[in-house]
Amino acid sequence: AQKVTQAQTEISVVEKEDVTLDCVYETRDTTYYLFWYKQPPSGELVFLIRRNSFDEQNEISGRYSWNFQKSTSSFNFTITASQVVDSAVYFCALSDGGGGFKTIFGAGTRLFVKA
Amino acid sequence: GAVVSQHPSRVICKSGTSVKIECRSLDFQATTMFWYRQFPKQSLMLMATSNEGSKATYEQGVEKDKFLINHASLTLSTLTVTSAHPEDSSFYICSPGGRNTEAFFGQGTRLTVV
Numbered sequence: 440a441q442k443v444t445q446a447q448t449e450i451s452v453v454e455k456e457d458v459t460l461d462c463v464y465e466t467r468d469t470t471y472y473l474f475w476y477k478q479p480p481s482g483e484l485v486f487l488i489r490r491n492s493f494d495e496q497n498e499i500s501g502r503y504s505w506n507f508q509k510s511t512s513s514f515n516f517t518i519t520a521s522q523v524v525d526s527a528v529y530f531c532a533l534s535d536g537g538g539g540f541k542t543i544f545g546a547g548t549r550l551f552v553k554a
Numbered sequence: 555g556a557v558v559s560q561h562p563s564r565v566i567c568k569s570g571t572s573v574k575i576e577c578r579s580l581d582f583q584a585t586t587m588f589w590y591r592q593f594p595k596q597s598l599m600l601m602a603t604s605n606e607g608s609k610a611t612y613e614q615g616v617e618k619d620k621f622l623i624n625h626a627s628l629t630l631s632t633l634t635v636t637s638a639h640p641e642d643s644s645f646y647i648c649s650p651g652g653r654n655t656e657a658f659f660g661q662g663t664r665l666t667v668v
């Protein structure tokens with residue numbers, strides 16, 4: 440069965456601090472996709488990144504970076520120099536490799552960035 | 555840009571009435587549509603999967619007679635919450651399946667039953 444675990448329920452940091460959100464996943468599929476989404480108070484899901492299971496290259500996009508390690512089944516997300524606007528709930532998610540994109544979400548991590 | 559349009563974004567209805575939520579795939583043909591529900595401060599949980607031209611598949615614990623799903627065309631899927639009750643108040647969000655790119659989601663519908 441597929442499962443996504445985000446052990447951190449809430450994280451509170453002060454602006455300009457770096458913060459890492461953890462994500463551990465379980466799947467028996469060899470082909471799968473991992474995602475991170477941001478959900479601001481409005482509720483809409485904001486897509487941040489998609490990674491397929493064959494691409495372990497880490498990625499950096501501005502202040503955001505992702506570390507994908509198949510050996511530990513982890514897909515962690517780091518925000519560098521956090522800002523108040525980063526305050527939101529962040530979801531790590533896992534989709535099957537069949538192209539259907541039935542998505543299993545982690546419980547989410549609520550990030551508070553204080554000025 | 556947005557490829558999924560979900561409507562309405564917010565709805566308040568009286569207990570016992572029905573509410574229809576529409577999800578339109580704007581730039582591709584969605585043979586599958588996933589419907590998720592999110593209760594306050596919880597994660598998104600898959601409710602059901604609709605398939606164009608056939609019956610929807612419901613996840614365990616989701617009442618198919620209460621949450622009617624219609625996927626009559628490749629660009630439109632609807633979710634109707636019948637005889638809504640306060641416990642159905644939630645955030646409902648759709649996602650077209652079958653695309654080999656990022657998973658797109660609708661903007662979500664916040665339903666409040668009073």
